[in-house]
Amino acid sequence: MAHDQRILAPTMAAQRVTDLDWMSRDEVQAATAKNHLDRFLRSVERRALRIAELSVGHRDEALDLVQEAMLAFVRNYAGKPEAEWPPLFYRVLDSRVTDWHRRSQVRGRWLAVLWPTRDDEEDTDPIAMAVDAAETGPLARLASENAGEALDAALRQLPLRQRQAFLLRIWEGLDVADTATAMRCGEGSVKTHLWRALNALRTALEAHR
Amino acid sequence: MKPTPDPNQPNWTEQARSLLEASTQSLDAATLSRLNRARQRALAVAQRPANALRWAPGLAAAALLLAVLFWWPYPKHSPAEARAPTLLPEDAELLAEGEFEMTDDPEFYAWLDADGEHNG
Known part of the structure; x- marks a missing residue:
């Protein structure tokens, strides 16, 4: 059994290398870009949630806003240089938070008393x-x-x-x-x-x- | 991103930053799970353009075919081609009737000259 595992391990490693060889250059670039995006979003998601939560006062709504911000950021700015990502991500989040406040004010004018402009x-x-x-x-x-x-x-x-x-x-x-x-x-x-x-x-x- | 202390900001803002940072470490599992799902959904969107690019060659070929089909029945002529002499049907009839032999008759040309002077 142990002998079989010693034989199988290099075979599986070779299979992984073969799989990588089959990936086109575009696919490798796409995978790398996805990893960078994932790392960036992981680095900001908790602070973004707290910022949204402090602005809207509800965690569920804040989670929805963060998700919308992530989607909009990826759609519109994922192709920008990584150094520009933090201000652009928070720009999107700020826009979503501002929209949330506008919608809230339209829904009930009395909320303007709680959030005076x-x-x-x-x-x-x-x-x-x-x-x-x-x-x-x-x-x-x-x-x-x-x-x-x-x-x-x-x-x-x-x-x-x-x-x-x-x-x-x-x-x-x-x-x-x-x-x-x-x-x-x-x-x-x-x-x-x-x-x-x-x-x-x-x-x-x-x-x- | 780990911000560096700004000497222009009051000291208590460093404590505020620490308190806010600590608040992100105490998020419950359900919240972290929803954040993870939101991130995965956004990353799935990021992959769609790459998949769409796989159809680009087919779309380009279809567009080329449409362009060829659209333009083929209406070939454009250059101005030089437009000025080139063409054989009209009535000329062909004259040639077929043998009337081109008039071009060999000197009296015809004399008559043409006289008629031109007379009318001119």
């Missing part, structure tokens, strides 16, 4: 936008077991654009230009949204203390 486009004083990096911040003053819940609650209270700017810049680590691409706005708007998000989060977390 605010004008975040106006410029702010650049001196006022400077941050104190040495400040320990509100999360350090929260008990560790409550910090996650408090952060979630504070993020849910943010206007959509401020929340997207914070999550894409601070959590996903996109630079300002890529965040602007993902949010379909100018870099100045990204800075403004982020500044307001940081201030709002600080205020909300300090109030939660």
